[in-house]
Amino acid sequence: MHVQANAALILIDQQQGILHPRLGPRNNPEAEARMLELLQHWRRTARPVAHVQHLSHSPESVFWPGQSGVEFQQRFLPGEGERLVQKRVPDAFSATGLEDWLRQAGIEQLVIVGVATHNSVEATARTAGNLGFDTWVVEDACYTFDKADYFGVPHSAQEVHAMSLGNLHGEYATVVSSGVVLGA
Template sequence: MELKAHAALIIIDQQKGILQPRLGRRNNPSAEERILDLLGFWRRSGRPVIHVQHLSRSPESVFWPEQSGVDFQERFLPQDGEWLIQKQVPDAFCATGLEAKLREAGIGQLIIVGVATNNSVESTARTAGNLGFDAWVAEDACFTFDKADYFSTLRSAEEVHAMSLGNLHGEYATVVSTGHILAAG
C-alpha cells in the first residue's frame, strides 16, 4: 500500500468536549499522541489536513456550540491553509461540501483519525468508501467509549472499537496502524 503525495489527513472531532469525564471510560489512551504523530508528518510533508468540528444540535451534547466543549483542543488547532469542515451529524460528508472540495482538489486518498471510532469515524469512513475514495482508518489514532449494545449488554470501549474497525476493514476502508501509514509515506 502506498501513501499518495496528496493524501488528506481527516482529523475528526478533536474538541475540548471529548475530554469530558461524563462520556465514560474510553480505550486507547495514546490515540491523541498517534494523531499528533500523523499531524506532524502531514504538516512537514505539505499534505492536506482537514479538521472536522462537530456543532451539535443538542444542548446536552459536549459539542453544543454555546459552550467551550465545541472548541478545538489547543494541540489540534487548525493552522493557516488547513481545511475546516463543520458538521451537525456524525458523517463529515453529510451537508458539508466535503466531497466536492476533495474532488476539486484532486484528492482520492483519505486517512481518517479521531473520535469516536463507532460514531463519526465509522460514519465518515463508510461514506468515503461508498463514494469511491481510498479510505484508511488509523486504528491506534481513534478511540471510543464503553457502550451498551441493543440488547442492553455493556460492551467495553475496546470491544466497541474492535467491532467498529471490523465493520470497516475490507469493505469501506483499510484499517492500519499509524506506524504503517508513516512507513508508507
C-alpha cells in the same frame, strides 16, 4: 501500501468536549499522541489536512455551540491553509462540502483519525468508501467509549472499537496502524 503525495488527513472531532468525564471509560490512551504524530507528518510533507468539528443540535451535548466543549483542543487547532469542516451529524460528508473540496483538489486517498470510532469515524469512513475514495482508518489514532449494545449488554470501549473497525475493514476502508501510515 502507499500514501499518495496529496492524501488528505481527516482529523475528526478533536474538541474540548470529547475529554469530558461524563462520556465514560475510553480505550487507546495513546490515540492523541498518534494523531499528533500523523498531523505533524502531514504538515511536514505539505499534504492536505481537514479538521472536522461537530456542532451539536442538542444543548446537553459536549459539542453544543457557544460553550467551550465545542472548541478545538489547543493541540489540534487548525493550521494556516488547513480545511475546517463543520458537521451537524456524525458523517463528515453530510451537507459539509467535504466531498466537493476533495474532488476539486484531486484527492483520492483519505487517512481518517479521531473520535469516536463507532460514531463519527465509522460514519465518515463508510461514506468515503461508498464514494470511491481509497480510505484508510488508523486504528491506534482513534478511540471510543464503553457502550451497551441494542439488547442492553455492556461492552468495553476496546470491544466497541474492535467491532467498529471490523465493520469497516475490507468493505469501506483499510484499517491500518499509524506505523504503517508513517512508513508508507
